[in-house]
Amino acid sequence: MTAPFHSLQAVQTPALIVDEARMQRNVRRLADHIASLGAQLRPHLKTVKSLDAAAQILTKGTGPATVSTLAEAQVFAEAGVRDMIYAVGISPDKLERVVSIRAQGCDLAVILDSPEQARAVAEASQITGAAIPALIEIDSDGHRSGVAPGAGVLIAIGRILQKGGAELRGVLTHAGESYEVVGKEAHARFAEQERRAVLKSAEVLRAAGLPCPVVSIGSTPTAHAAQSLEGVTEVRAGVYAFFDLVQAGIGVCELDDIALSVLTTVIGHQRDKGWIITDAGWMAMSRDRGTASQAVDQGYGLVCDEAGALIDDLVMIKANQEHGIIAVRAGSPATLPDLPLGTRLRILPNHACAVAAQHHRYHVIPSQADAPLKVWPRFGGW
């Protein structure tokens, strides 16, 4: 089901378009799955960075939520979200802002993976006389940050926090490497790896007499594929609300689940080369080439007509700052359609988080057939 076609004629190009019906379907799908497994969903708002979009995603207006910047934490706290994790390793200089946001009545927790960070969090807690909650990040798949599952340093970190006046809130992991494998079975293995990594770590903490109330896992692929969440209290995911070609490429969604696209206008042709030139370059699409390493490289995106229907094998093959080049996929028998000057198209992006960040607002095709187009402002920065 696609949202009914609304004329986008009043929207100047390039512009970011949301298909609200698809978005709502995506949001329901994951919410139902996580609820059926008995855990809590903690949506990551780094993809949408919008109060209006967050209102569609959050299970309650007060949270829980995950954020990737303190700018997000600040905006969502001011809008009434009361339960957030800032899921990027805390640096000491950011604690003053964390304390300030917490003082507004928002239970903002930080994450960390070293005794040095724990000491800084404990010190800030002591100075302000209010315990800052922290989760210890676990490295379940070698992707990025975190301590090894069950490592002895967990206890050292936990004791620094608890004895130092901070709060050990729990453990957290993110299977970033799950994006590199294809199919539900492979993602389910990563989900189970996430689960075992945090459970093992929680056991180590609890065996040492330390608290570990929150056991948090999550990535969009593992959240959808998880078979059991026993022992896990919550699951985090972000890009699932919009989906994108990277997620479609690894089998987490279908192309017609992708709720985000960039509206663009044909501004020229190089007919000898089979090129159509548009006004959506990398400034509108981002430089993300996430499908380049997948089985099917989708260039800078797949081309749809203005109503959102895919045009057979038409790909955005190249991007300059404000120019896109569209052509038939190499090796395809498809012929280049006649798309005259002024034709409007929509491009499905590689990576929703990256393309959305290039824009100041979403133009939303509403899920109700008779409703007008909506505009959802976005914010950015740190």
Place this chain on the structure above:
Amino acid sequence: MTAPFHSLQAVQTPALIVDEARMQRNVRRLADHIASLGAQLRPHLKTVKSLDAAAQILTKGTGPATVSTLAEAQVFAEAGVRDMIYAVGISPDKLERVVSIRAQGCDLAVILDSPEQARAVAEASQITGAAIPALIEIDSDGHRSGVAPGAGVLIAIGRILQKGGAELRGVLTHAGESYEVVGKEAHARFAEQERRAVLKSAEVLRAAGLPCPVVSIGSTPTAHAAQSLEGVTEVRAGVYAFFDLVQAGIGVCELDDIALSVLTTVIGHQRDKGWIITDAGWMAMSRDRGTASQAVDQGYGLVCDEAGALIDDLVMIKANQEHGIIAVRAGSPATLPDLPLGTRLRILPNHACAVAAQHHRYHVIPSQADAPLKVWPRFGGW
């Protein structure tokens, strides 16, 4: 010469930093070179998108300037720039905004490469009773848009404009392919190719009795390498004010000419892997990997200390949304320096236009030793 070191302690990371002394040196270098060749420099403001930065770059406050979006045209027109070219092929739906900006007293010209566009420009000129000036884009190197140098369609386009009530302002080309070759000699050949392409096209128009007052070429590599601008009236360039690793990689500048960097904080370590984790991910650096295809792949950027001094063979090898991973360059004998939690670093970017677009403001280290840090707001959008 580097700007004197100012403490950046008050700046929250990640943040975009400009070394004003380097920027002023870059601006002077190209201005002097183009003046010595007897042409006019028409700086491209798509890189900086800032009134404060533009004030340093424009030869006069009223222009001339080049822009890549009508949002830029609008902002700079309101700030008093009176002579601009919107250097992306015009689409008919954008002409209303062009007319509106021109009505504010700004001589905004458009570019085009087809009779269809010329008819739309002529029609808008007739409707409004004011001739819209247009330059015909010439394809000097197969990079993107434009008609073949000297092609017969030039005359058709020129006649549609002139007879239809618009204004044929001249011809314009951009040697985008000059970015793909290394060294001044190679860039000089592209500059000469640009020059011959527009001269040949101007001759065809003039021989047909059509006007061609403006003969415009330009790209940062060709602008610096041009040996003769005979017959050329103006040169466009944009990224030269900041420079970046892509430009350094093709020999247009040295590393210590790069005036733009991203300030970041160390937030963790994976010592077994030789990784330092920072808070500058692709959201702060952009996804641009422009050096990936060059002789030396600089990852997501080269790492400097907070004062801007390069750290030997330290490279940002990987980027997640809000995490950067720094490591010693593969194969280098250098050892990973001890950079504790909280250490501040600066990353030189692949592509200045792309990294700047990820930020809302520049933090400027002033060229005067005793002056305080400055903030230059940026804008974006279309």
